[in-house]
Structures are given as C-alpha cells and as structure tokens.
Amino acid sequence: KENTSERNEIFDPLPSWEDGKAKSDIINFVTEAIDPNNINFIPVKERIATFDNDGTLWTEQPLYFQLFFTIDRIKELAKDNPEWKNEEPYKTILENDHEKLTKLSKKELLQLVMTTHANVTTKEFNKIIRDWLENSLHPKFQKPYNQLVYQPMLELLDYLRDNEFQTFIVSGGGIDFIRVWGEDTYDIPKHQIIGSSIKSEFFYDKGKAYIQKIPEIDFIDDHEGKPLAIHKHIGRKPVIAVGNSDGDLEMLQWAASNSNPHLAIYLHHTDKEREYAYDRNSPIGRLDKGLDEALKRNWTVIDMQKDWNTIYPFELDKK
Amino acid sequence: KENTSERNEIFDPLPSWEDGKAKSDIINFVTEAIDPNNINFIPVKERIATFDNDGTLWTEQPLYFQLFFTIDRIKELAKDNPEWKNEEPYKTILENDHEKLTKLSKKELLQLVMTTHANVTTKEFNKIIRDWLENSLHPKFQKPYNQLVYQPMLELLDYLRDNEFQTFIVSGGGIDFIRVWGEDTYDIPKHQIIGSSIKSEFFYDKGKAYIQKIPEIDFIDDHEGKPLAIHKHIGRKPVIAVGNSDGDLEMLQWAASNSNPHLAIYLHHTDKEREYAYDRNSPIGRLDKGLDEALKRNWTVIDMQKDWNTIYPFELDKK
Ligand SMILES: [Ca+2]
Numbered sequence: 001k002e003n004t005s006e007r008n009e010i011f012d013p014l015p016s017w018e019d020g021k022a023k024s025d026i027i028n029f030v031t032e033a034i035d036p037n038n039i040n041f042i043p044v045k046e047r048i049a050t051f052d053n054d055g056t057l058w059t060e061q062p063l064y065f066q067l068f069f070t071i072d073r074i075k076e077l078a079k080d081n082p083e084w085k086n087e088e089p090y091k092t093i094l095e096n097d098h099e100k101l102t103k104l105s106k107k108e109l110l111q112l113v114m115t116t117h118a119n120v121t122t123k124e125f126n127k128i129i130r131d132w133l134e135n136s137l138h139p140k141f142q143k144p145y146n147q148l149v150y151q152p153m154l155e156l157l158d159y160l161r162d163n164e165f166q167t168f169i170v171s172g173g174g175i176d177f178i179r180v181w182g183e184d185t186y187d188i189p190k191h192q193i194i195g196s197s198i199k200s201e202f203f204y205d206k207g208k209a210y211i212q213k214i215p216e217i218d219f220i221d222d223h224e225g226k227p228l229a230i231h232k233h234i235g236r237k238p239v240i241a242v243g244n245s246d247g248d249l250e251m252l253q254w255a256a257s258n259s260n261p262h263l264a265i266y267l268h269h270t271d272k273e274r275e276y277a278y279d280r281n282s283p284i285g286r287l288d289k290g291l292d293e294a295l296k297r298n299w300t301v302i303d304m305q306k307d308w309n310t311i312y313p314f315e316l317d318k319k
Numbered sequence: 320k321e322n323t324s325e326r327n328e329i330f331d332p333l334p335s336w337e338d339g340k341a342k343s344d345i346i347n348f349v350t351e352a353i354d355p356n357n358i359n360f361i362p363v364k365e366r367i368a369t370f371d372n373d374g375t376l377w378t379e380q381p382l383y384f385q386l387f388f389t390i391d392r393i394k395e396l397a398k399d400n401p402e403w404k405n406e407e408p409y410k411t412i413l414e415n416d417h418e419k420l421t422k423l424s425k426k427e428l429l430q431l432v433m434t435t436h437a438n439v440t441t442k443e444f445n446k447i448i449r450d451w452l453e454n455s456l457h458p459k460f461q462k463p464y465n466q467l468v469y470q471p472m473l474e475l476l477d478y479l480r481d482n483e484f485q486t487f488i489v490s491g492g493g494i495d496f497i498r499v500w501g502e503d504t505y506d507i508p509k510h511q512i513i514g515s516s517i518k519s520e521f522f523y524d525k526g527k528a529y530i531q532k533i534p535e536i537d538f539i540d541d542h543e544g545k546p547l548a549i550h551k552h553i554g555r556k557p558v559i560a561v562g563n564s565d566g567d568l569e570m571l572q573w574a575a576s577n578s579n580p581h582l583a584i585y586l587h588h589t590d591k592e593r594e595y596a597y598d599r600n601s602p603i604g605r606l607d608k609g610l611d612e613a614l615k616r617n618w619t620v621i622d623m624q625k626d627w628n629t630i631y632p633f634e635l636d637k638k
C-alpha cells in the first residue's frame with residue numbers, strides 16, 4: 001500500500017496543488033483532451049493555452065513589478081533630469097510616495113512608461129532590464145522579482161506542454177519587458193509571449209541595423225485587446241485561458257466561446273499570509289465582474305489559500 | 320559504387336536543388352550551425368528562419384494571388400452593389416482590365432482590399448477564402464493557387480525544421496489570408512505566420528464571442544515593417560531570412576546584422592519558361608536595390624532557372 005501511494009505521488013503532475021475542484025477540473029480536462037477515444041478529445045493544433053502574467057504567473061503586489069522597474073529607472077534618469085524634482089508625475093516617484101503612486105492617472109502612468117521604456121534600442125533595453133532584475137529585491141519577500149513566480153503555475157505550464165499544449169503569455173505588461181526574463185523563467189519562447197507595446201523604428205546604416213523604441217503607444221493588451229492580440233499573434237481561439245482580473249475577462253470569454261472543449265480559469269488571490277488577498281476593490285488586479293461571471297458560468301476558480309500548498313519555487317528548497 | 324550514389328541521393332535533404340553556390344551555401348550553413356564543436360554553431364533558441372511568401376514560397380505572377388481573390392470577391396459582391404459598374408476602382412475590376420489593374424494606385428488597391436476583407440467575422444473570412452481556393456485556378460498553370468508553391472522551398476523548410484530551426488512566414492500579404500491555407504501547405508503553425516492586417520473589433524454577447532474585421536489599415540508588413548513585425552511577433556533576429564523583392568531588403572539586412580552566423584537569401588526569378596522571369600523593372604516583386612546589395616555583400620542568390628530542377632510539387636507526380 002505504501003508503494004502505491006508513493007507511486008501516485010511520483011506521477012502527480014501538479015504536486016503543489018491540493019485536491020479540489022480546481023485541480024480535478026484541470027486534470028480531467030487534459031486527460032480527456034488527449035484521449036482520441038474521448039468525446040472531449042482536442043486535436044493537437046487546437047491545444048492553445050493562454051496565460052495572463054501579472055497576478056497569474058507571478059505576484060503583482062504591492063505594485064506591478066514593471067512599475068517598480070519604472071520607478072527605479074526614473075530615479076536613475078533623474079540624475080540627468082534635475083527639473084523632475086518639481087514636475088509631476090516624476091515628483092511623486094522621486095518622493096517615494098507609494099500611496100499617491102497608486103492614484104496616478106492612466107495618462108501619467110503612460111508618461112512614466114514612455115520616459116523609461118523609449119529612446120533606447122531594443123538591445124539596450126534588454127540589458128537595462130537584465131541589470132535591474134539582478135540588482136532589485138521585492139520589498140516584502142526580499143527576493144529577486146523573477147523568483148516570485150507561482151510554483152503551481154510552473155507545474156501547470158509543464159503539464160500542459162507535456163500533453164502537447166502550446167503555452168502563451170498574453171499580458172497587459174510590456175512585451176519587451178517580459179520577454180527578457182520570461183523565456184527562461186517560464187520556458188516559453190519569446191514568440192509565444194504577447195504583451196502591450198510602444199512603437200518602434202528600424203534603422204540601417206552600412207551593415208548595422210537596429211530597432212529604436214519610441215515614446216508612442218502601439219497597443220494595449222488588456223480587456224478586448226487580449227482576444228484581439230490572440231487573434232493576431234496566435235490566429236486561433238485558446239482552449240484554456242487563465243487570468244486573475246477583470247482585464248482578463250474578454251480573454252476568458254474568448255476561450256469559453258471555443259467550439260472545442262475549453263477551460264476558463266481565474267486565480268483568486270485569497271492568501272493574505274503567504275502572498276496577498278485582494279479582489280473586488282483592489283486598484284491593482286481588480287477581480288469583480290470577472291468573479292461574477294466565473295461563478296455564474298461555473299468556470300474554474302483557484303482559491304490560492306486552499307488550492308495551493310506551495311506558492312513560490314524557493315519554498316521547495318526548505319522542504 | 321552504385322550503392323553509394325543511391326545512398327547519397329536518399330540522404331540529399333534538398334533533392335530539387337541543383338549543385339551550386341545556393342545549395343552549398345545552405346547546406347554548409349546548416350551543417351555548421353548544428354555542430355556544437357564548430358565555431359559557427361548556433362544555439363537552438365537562436366535558430367529563427369523567416370520567409371517572405373509571395374514570390375518566395377509561392378508564385379506571385381501575373382498578379383499577387385490575394386489580388387486574384389480580391390477581384391473574384393469584388394465580382395461576387397458586385398451583385399449587391401450595382402453602382403460599382405460606374406465607380407472606380409471597381410469599374411476596372413468588373414471590366415477585367417488587367418493592364419489598368421497593375422496601374423491602380425496604392426490607395427485604390429487598399430480600398431479594394433478593405434471592401435473585400437472587412438465587414439466579416441474572422442470565422443466567415445476563413446470560409447470565404449477556403450471556398451475561393453477550392454474553386455479557383457491560376458490562369459497560366461490551371462492549378463489551384465495553393466499548389467503553386469515551390470517544391471525546393473518546401474524541402475528547405477523541412478530541412479531547417481529537421482535541424483531545429485523555427486520557420487516563420489513574414490509576408491506583405493494579409494495575415495488572415497495566408498493563415499487559412501499556409502498552415503497545412505507549409506507545415507507552419509498559424510502563430511508563426513506574420514503578415515499585413517486590417518483592424519478588428521471584439522464582440523461578446525451572452526456567451527457568444529466573435530472578432531469582426533473592420534475597413535481600417537492596422538499594419539503593412541513590408542520594407543521596414545518586416546524587421547519591426549519580426550521584433551514584435553518573434554522577439555529575436557533571424558539567422559536566416561529569405562525573400563525575393565526590394566520589400567524584403569530590410570528583413571535581410573536585419574538578419575545580416577545578426578551577431579550569430581547568418582544567411583541572407585534572395586530568390587531571383589529567372590525562369591520565363593517554367594515560371595516567370597522578372598526583376599528590376601517588374602511592378603510586382605521588383606528586385607533592384609536588393610539585388611545590388613546581395614551582389615555587393617555576397618548574399619546567397621538563387622537563380623531559379625539554374626538552381627532548381629523542379630519548381631512545383633505537381634511536377635514530381637510526372638517523374
Ligand atoms: Ca493580471
């Protein structure tokens with residue numbers, strides 16, 4: 001009897017998931033999808049799974065991590081822009097006013113993103129992000145940001161790929177920002193990482209070619225932008241879509257309208273102690289309308305506190 | 320001795336290619352790229368190959384095939400738009416004036432594309448293209464358009480993929496148009512097919528979701544658009560880029576600026592008898608500036624007449 005239980009443990013593709021509806025929804029779905037004799041079989045080409053990033057694959061509190069980068073970068077660039085001390089929205093940043101920061105308007109946030117993400121070549125930008133990741137720690141966990149990815153989601157990504165699903169990231173965050181570290185962290189190739197973008201220009205001179213990022217919005221990959229980006233970058237409806245906020249609702253609706261069997265999944269942040277607890281009233285990652293629709297349509301809702309026995313990969317080292 | 324020659328034939332990955340610089344450039348490049356002990360080794364993740372479509376993977380004369388579709392579609396839609404008989408650019412189309420057609424302005428062509436590609440859902444559009452392909456023949460070859468792909472290029476795509484290259488299409492043609500038939504024809508998944516696009520909108524009502532194409536230009540994937548689209552959809556520089564016209568020059572420059580070993584390839588249409596012969600003065604697929612740069616920089620130039628012993632897959636049936 002001990003042997004059987006050991007073997008079961010060895011073959012559990014989702015060891016960081018507790019038994020419950022979320023885990024069984026996923027395992028039943030995949031088991032049926034890959035069985036050619038099952039009525040819910042899904043052809044390999046149609047096995048597309050799309051994941052939001054912030055708050056779905058990694059933590060997004062107390063601020064989006066890309067916003068931490070933006071803040072650090074503004075402080076860096078302020079050395080050459082002394083006038084920012086008296087100029088909003090830079091002033092708020094330089095004074096470390098986190099409360100005021102969460103209240104910045106969309107326009108002000110965009111201005112900050114432009115300032116920090118444009119006027120560099122794509123190659124320079126990669127290096128800036130890499131350096132920042134190496135030298136920055138999350139305020140609560142005191143860990144590099146790219147270690148604050150969810151172990152259960154890494155297991156889910158692997159499980160899906162082991163069963164010939166193609167995994168994609170479809171994020172409101174910056175496409176160039178995520179690609180720098182996302183490929184290695186999630187084992188998802190850059191061309192399967194989709195996100196928001198600013199415009200860019202191509203330059204060529206005597207054998208040297210480069211792309212320069214310019215301070216103009218190109219595409220916001222949020223809400224209806226997600227199914228539109230999925231159509232443009234992937235070209236077919238996902239059969240699995242995973243998100244955590246109202247900004248993912250349209251993506252989940254898109255998956256849930258698939259004529260193939262499908263799974264729409266919301267991650268509900270319910271663990272104040274091990275991570276953060278927030279939903280209907282959070283300025284970051286608000287989950288309100290989406291939660292209503294999930295409950296109404298019996299979508300899969302992951303209760304982080306109950307459904308996950310491990311949150312971060314580094315917890316495994318201690319076990 | 321016969322046995323050896325037979326074995327060599329069996330293992331030639333490019334049997335439709337004649338011996339010469341083009342074939343040896345390709346085989347040497349790939350052989351070195353996959354050999355970890357070779358100085359020109361390329362890590363698997365960096366093995367990105369981008370192919371133009373019209374005139375590179377399939378024929379583009381006497382008109383771009385998507386333009387043949389556009390013409391046929393205009394004729395179809397004219398039944399409900401009788402006023403088009405006296406209205407340009409529709410008049411030119413309805414009168415079958417091919418000469419005048421090649422002289423339509425870019426704006427007029429775009430208007431035709433909008434009319435025929437928008438105001439349908441993506442699902443409806445797929446069906447329209449599928450039906451058209453099934454019921455249309457090329458005027459010269461009397462074959463369905465998707466049979467007019469180049470056998471040597473199909474072999475090259477396979478050869479690259481067998482050696483862990485990822486193959487992408489980066490076309491000036493419509494992304495939604497190519498994806499309908501390109502996935503099966505080239506064995507390239509939809510998400511690795513990139514092209515020009517018109518805008519689209521997401522609609523959702525009581526569990527039903529759809530994307531509607533609207534008559535507004537979103538992106539033109541030509542000239543500098545190609546490296547920009549490669550950056551956005553793929554996120555890394557190709558090590559192989561293949562094209563046939565000046566519109567591909569920036570893509571080839573982008574590949575040729577790769578710090579990894581790289582191969583920039585132009586297909587030169589030199590076979591008047593078996594296909595078409597055109598270059599510096601052709602209104603379709605003009606190759607002028609690109610040919611100069613290719614010769615100057617010793618890029619690989621495929622001479623269709625000399626380098627290919629077979630053009631189309633259907634020729635193999637006769638052999
Ligand atoms: Ca999110």
Ligand SMILES: [Ca+2]
Nearest residue numbers: 371373374564
């Ligand atoms: Ca072309």
